[in-house]
Amino acid sequence: MTGFRAFRIHRDEAGTIRAGIETATLDELSPGDVVIRGRYSGVNYKDALAGTGRGRILRRFPLIGGIDVAGEVVSSDDAGFAPGDAVVVTGCGLSETRDGGYAELVRVPAECVVPLPDGLDAYAAMALGTAGFSAALAVMRLEENHQTPELGPILVTGATGGVGGFAVAMLAARGYEVHALTGKPESAPYLRELGAAAVLDRHTLALGERPLESAQWGGAVDTLGGAVLAWLTRSVRPYGNIAAVGLAAGTELNTTVLPFILRGVSLLGIHSVDCPPALRRAVWARMAGDLRPPKLIDSIADTVGLEGLPAVFERVMQGVQQGRVVVDLAR
Structure with a gap:
């Protein structure tokens, strides 16, 4: 894959924020040890602030949005991960200091990556996010x-x-x-x-x-x-x-x-962004086990594609969005 879709956020010289779907390449992404094929992401309040420009979330521009992503490892320079591994990433500076999860390919440091625990697939992981x-x-x-x-x-x-x-x-x-x-x-x-x-x-x-x-x-x-x-x-x-x-x-x-x-x-x-790796893995293990909410997907999550992000951001900012929104990165 030489080019892939990504929802990128820019700021012009006047300070105006604009965001939308673009074609990105792997060489453009922030550095990291692990490349992930993103399957799903999610929409959080911080994502809406960043994507609408109503909050000072991004610390540099341009950046790909999305503070969450789940998918499979494409390549890894870290021995802890191999191609095909199902993984999840939340926080860790995504869409703040490094390119985030609203893309078909995501590159992150290995310490941010958590193996997807048994009992959760990529969609459920991002319904949680x-x-x-x-x-x-x-x-x-x-x-x-x-x-x-x-x-x-x-x-x-x-x-x-x-x-x-x-x-x-x-x-x-x-x-x-x-x-x-x-x-x-x-x-x-x-x-x-x-x-x-x-x-x-x-x-x-x-x-x-x-x-x-x-x-x-x-x-x-x-x-x-x-x-x-x-x-x-x-x-x-x-x-x-x-x-x-x-x-x-x-x-x-x-x-x-x-x-x-x-x-x-x-x-x-409660600070989730810089959670230590061992604690991060423990939390995900609990979410796949005794802290997995009943009726998870039916009760809490809706699904949109990248094109649907601006409308969701507006609903979040207006306070009318109920529950979670999962982003299908291939849609």
């Missing part, structure tokens, strides 16, 4: 810090998004009573199908102003940040945990030390 990876990492961090169903209900914020939806499904499957917080109350049937025991409307949520509010949550997975995360620190029960995964509602955190020293609440940061 960075969103599923982040949710699984959050669940693992919670339970490593002694979160149990007995501590009480878990609140998942931004529950109709990719990370939130996977967190709802994973936690419910592990026996937690999951309450889903969303700004889209019309999505309640979808969230209940994923496993939510209750659905809360973010627009009617009373956050309060006291340093410690009524302790009602055993723990939380938060994708919003800002005032909602601050409220969670004040309303989680003693020795509960909050996994902070996102910042859709803001980057500031205005709270006090009281929840941490009077209730023993733990705030756990």
